[in-house]
Amino acid sequence: MKHERVLGALYGQALGDAMGMPSELWPRKRVKAHFGWIDRFLPGPAENNAACYFNRAEFTDDTSMALCLADAIIECDGQINADVIGKHILRWAESFDAFNKNVLGPTSKIALNAIRDGKPVSELENNGVTNGAAMRASPLGCLLPATHLAQFVDQVALASSPTHKSDLAIAGAVVVAWAISRAIDGERWQSIxxxxxxIARYAQEAKPTTFSPSLAARLELALKTVREADGTESASEQVYQLVGAGTSTIESVPAAIAMVELAGTDPNRCAILCANLGGDTDTIGAMATAICGALHGVQAINPSFKSELDAVNQPNFTRYCDALLRYREQREDV
Structure with missing residues (x-):
């Protein structure tokens, strides 16, 4: 059963990412005007300067970086090594020509340039608050048991550090990874x-580095907004207007948790709702749908979506799933 949930998290990440790709970084009104309603994979429009590089059903840097993280974990036989993670992300960025395309966030771009210049990750400042750590956190949720919170936060912070070391960015990655980890253990969404x-409060306060608002308070606002809204459309509109759907962790992670709730944890519905939200649709979709996939397992993902993701991206998620689960079991035995 855990095998199906880990696979569900990985496919959920890719599904939310690829479904949200065409509308990414566009205002909600423009998404509606251009697409009407997105409920299937579409190519990135030529006029979207972030999505224009991607074809129908292709996932973006969010899932590519998540797989870089997974590759680094496998290379280090289940251990988290920040310099190896940085090396894998840099290799992907160079192969995709990401430095010359509008796909890397500002924080990641600065950090990867420093890594390219030979700086060790431990010497980088990386105090940005964007969502680059949270967007790639799904393999950490698959790898790390959520039994010891302090240890969990330390491991997520280490894995985030090649690009993000701020209290907020780490807390956002912890929220996504912890939700996935608990889901893989079979925990119900309500208790998660x-x-x-x-969890967010503990992670953000562990080592303060910014003057960010409280992620815990924003999560509570996001959930209250969705639960009290009058229907799906009104809920989405209010999440966009009140919580925010931008590239900052303080907006996108609470928005993602709100969308899991709004979708009733259904991964297919979640990916579609996120794609139509506006803002950082692919990242919010990747985070939210990874959680839904972990809750219900890979069998809950629409088979036609799954086969299209496989045909276009050829990700070999089964190999990642087997390795991450093996390393997770080793950690549980310690």
Whole structure:
């Protein structure tokens, strides 16, 4: 069963990412005007300067970087090594020509340039608050048991550090990874979501580096907004207007948790709702749908979506799933 949930998290990440790719970084009104309603994979429009590089059903840098993280974990036989993670992300960025395309966030671009110049990750400042750590956190949720919170936060912080070391960015990655990890253990969404504000608070306060608002408070606002809204359309509109759907962790992670709730944890519905939200649709979709996939397992993902993702991206998620699960079991035995 855990095998199906880990696969569900990885496919969920790719599904939310690829479904949200065409509308990424566009205002909600423009998404509606251009697409009407997105409920299937579409190519990136030529006029979208972030999505224009991607074809129908292709996932973006979010999932590519998640797989870089997984590759680094496999290379280090289940251990998290920040310099190896940085090396894998840099190799992908160079192969994709990401430095010359509008796909890397500002924080990641600065960090990867420093890594390219030979700086060790431990010497980088990386105090940005964008969502580059949270967007690639799904393999960490697959790898790390959520039994010891302090240890969990330390491991997520280490894995985030090649590009993001700020309290907020780490807390956002912890929220996504912890939700996935608990889902893989078979925990129900209700008990996971009730605990998330406390998890966020602990992670953000572990080592303060910014003057960011409280991620815990924003999560509570996001969930309250969705639960009290009058229907799906109104809920999405209010999440976009009140919580925010931008590239900052303080907006996108709470928005993602809100979308899991709004979708009733259904991964297919979640990917579609995120794609139509506006803002950082691919990243919000990747985070939210990874959680939904982990909750219900790979069998909950629409088979036609799954086969299209496989045909276009050829990700070999089964290999990643087997390795991450093996390393997770080793950690559980310690």
């Amino acid at each position: 979501v009730d605990a998330l504000p406390g």
